[in-house]
Amino acid sequence: MAPMNSGLRAEGTPPSGAEGGAPVQNTKVLMLAALGVVYGDIGTSPIYAFREALIASSGGEAASRGEVLGVLSLIIWALTIIVTIKYICFVLRADNRGEGGTLSLMALARGAMRDRPGPVLVVGMLGAALFYGDAVITPAISVLSAVEGMKVVTPALDPYVVPITLAVLATLFAIQRFGTGGVGIVFGPVTLVWFLAIGLSGLVHIFDGPEILLAVNPYYAVHLLTSRPEVAFVTVGAIFLAVTGAEALYADLGHFGRRPIVLAWLSIVFPCLLLNYAGQGAFVLTHEGKVDHPFFQMNPGWALIPMVVLATAATVIASQAVISGAFSLTRQAMQLNMLPRQTVMHTSETQPGQIYLSRVNLLLAIVVGLLVIGFGESGKLAAAYGIAVTGNMLMTSMLLYIVMRRIWKWPLAGAIALSALFGFIDIGFFLSNIVKIFDGGWASLAVSLAVVIVMWTWVRGSQLLFDKTRKNEIPLDFLVDNLARKPPHLVDGTAVFLTGDPSSTPTALMHSLKHYKVLHRQNVVLSVITAQEPTVPDSERVSIERLNDHFMRVRLRFGFKEHPNIPIALAICRRQGWKFDIMTTSFFLSRRSLKPSASSAMPTWQDRLFIMLARSAADATAYFRIPTGRVVEIGTQVAI
Structure with missing residues (x-):
């Protein structure tokens, strides 16, 4: 079946909610919640980031004083420039009616570049695809690195690291269908305890080697890179592990607002991260530069096992955040017609952002499990980490430039x-x-490439399908005028015809006239439009244009973070004079059966992929929440 949303249009629309899209709540409560959702990923980086960067710089040998100070200096300034300056000071201000994230920024930029939206779409598509590459690496490396802490407790547990990691991840993905509302209550407090624990752990060891504070001087970072250019690239690549998760600050802007996110970073997250990294550096310096697992090793005795347990809990929270982000990104992509629509389950009656997509969850679980089995160690996975995240950040910088200028x-x-x-x-x-x-x-590149191919195939195939069907359709105004001069037999009731092109006659209407030889007394040509903003207020939801006594054109506008519900939206029409009654209304939908064509503008493999994607799309009746007893589907066959 071809997608009903293949002809959806994008428009601009207005805001809702409080500052930064966040509900009006106590700032301290929102800060606590933001700790668990926004900072879970970047907050677990100390488990592996400093270790991997030091190994890259020293080649696995005992690290020198200059290498320790240089690596720490690079981490300090990476956190300062990328997170504090770029994201906190600038990117978070580029909110799209209170919402953030790659696709939200893309929609904002496209709205400002209506003359050349194509390149902006490509940049947004690449950014979204790279996010998925990050979304499969984050749970794998985070949970695996935390469970590896058991090897510090006793090497005898080494054979059980991968099985335990898989068990934790399997449980995490299995509970997604029940929603994150109940679990989310403890996310913030647990993450707060985590940050305080790693900050205190680092502070204790700074006193053992206070010279580590010299790393604040960027000289050591520059000297490390210039004195050993042969390992500079590898070292910088490992340093980036310390800032992975920075995109979450922007992606979750709509959940909490800018102020709580900024305050949480400046008052808790940033100081605790700096203390822990400095503590790890001091620990390595006082142990002759030997590198193994400094994060866990600097918590000996009674503190080791609680830290391993806390680290595992923190990494599960970090994984949960990126999984939820993948669900939200997928819904935005569906609404912007970059992916075929899928069934969306709402797991909370009060929080519309808490959703579950079974197919996305299953695909993520499979890929994450394969990565854990295939790589086996967080150190090896660290090599897979970073490419997708850095690419995503680069796309954000490009889109931010458009926002700055336009x-x-x-x-x-x-x-x-x-x-x-x-x-x-x-x-x-x-x-x-x-x-x-x-x-x-x-x-991560393979995952990102697969997503790009799927998105590009869907966007291109949908446009080709729209163009092809439009050629075979006649203008709606022409048909309305002809039917007014020579009206067919009229029957009581209202017929609603869904279409992606409100200027052309819907295929279902043409086939209805051809086969039934009758016309309803009230006919509505209905288009569902996805706005370039996250939400649309009810006052601007519906637009009605009456063509004559028997026909009118109705446009329903939904934000890209809203789930279209046609019956509820049409109920708003009563305010504009149309007394909509669902019990006397029939909805006519076109069910297109697609087949590849030798004359297609796409390669055969892409034709077949588009057809497969179209068949996998969720049923339009369920997606638009139309009562099944009021739907008439009329089938047509289209060669693309």
Whole structure:
């Protein structure tokens, strides 16, 4: 079946909610909640980031004083420039009516570049695809690195690390269908305990080697990179592990608002991360530069097992956040017609953002499990980590430039200067990670490439299908005029015909006239439009245009974060004079059966992929929440 949303249009629309899209709640409560959802990923980076960067710099040998100070200096300034300056100070201000994230920023940029939206779509598509590459690596490396802490407790547990990791991940994906509402209550407090614990752990060891504080001087970072250029790229690639998760600050903007996210970072997350990284550096310095698992080793005795348990809980929370992000991103992509529609389950009666997509969950679980089995160690997975994240950040910088120029109206020199700074850093990190492609980086790129192919096939195939069907349709105004002059037999009731092109006669209407030779007294040509903003207020939901006594054209507008519900939206029409009654209304839908064509503009393999995607799309009746007893489907066959 071809998608009903293949002809959806994008428009602009207004806001709702409080500052930054967050509900009006106590700022401290929102800060606590943001700790669990927003900072779970970047908060678990200390488990492996410093270790991997030091191994990359020293080649696995005992690290020198200069290497320890240089690696720590790089981490400090990466967190400062990328997270604090780029995201906290600038990216978080680029909210789309309170919402953030790659696709939200893309929609904002496309709305400002209506003359050339194609390249912006490509950038947004690449950013979204790279996020999926990150979404499969994050649960694998986070949980695996935490469970590896058991080897520090006793090496005898080494054979059980992968099985336990798989069991934890299987449980995590299995409970997704029950929603995160109940579990989310403990996310914030557990993550708060986590940050306080790692901050205190680091602070204790700083006193053992206070010279580690010299790493605040960027000289040590520059000296490390320039004195050993042969390992500089590899070291920078490992350093990036410390800032993975920064995109979550922007992606979850709509859940909490800018103020709680900023305050949580400046008052809790940033200081605790700096203390822990500095503590690890001091610990390595006081142990002659030997590198194994400094994060766990600097918590000896009674503190080790509680830290392993807490680390496992924190990594599960970090994984939960990225899985939920994948669900939200998929829904946005469906609404923006970049992916075929899928059944969306709402797991909360009060929080519309808590959703579950079974197919996405299953695919993520399979890929994550294969990565854990295939790589087996967090150190090996670290090579696969970074490429997708750095690519995503680069896409964000490109879209941010458009926002600076077209929406914020920055002067050209200022926009170029800041974008050049961010772009230079992003490209540097990307190139340093791309060299790891044969060491495991291919994994995230393979996932991202698969998503790009699916998205591009869906976008291109949907447009070709729309163009082809439009050629065979006659203008709606022409048909309405002809039927007014020579009206067929009229029957009581209302017929609603869904279409992606409100200017053309819906295929279902033409076939209804051809086969039944009758016309309802009230006929509605209905289009569902996806706005370039996250939500649309009820006052702007419905647009009615009466063509004559028997025909009218209705447009329903939904934000890209809203789930279309046609019956509820049509009930709003009563305010505009149309007394809509669901019990006397029939909905006519076109069910297209697709087949490949030798004259198609797409290659045969892409034709077949598009047809497979179209057949996998959720039923339009269920997707638009139309009562099944009021639906008439009329089938047609189309060669693409």
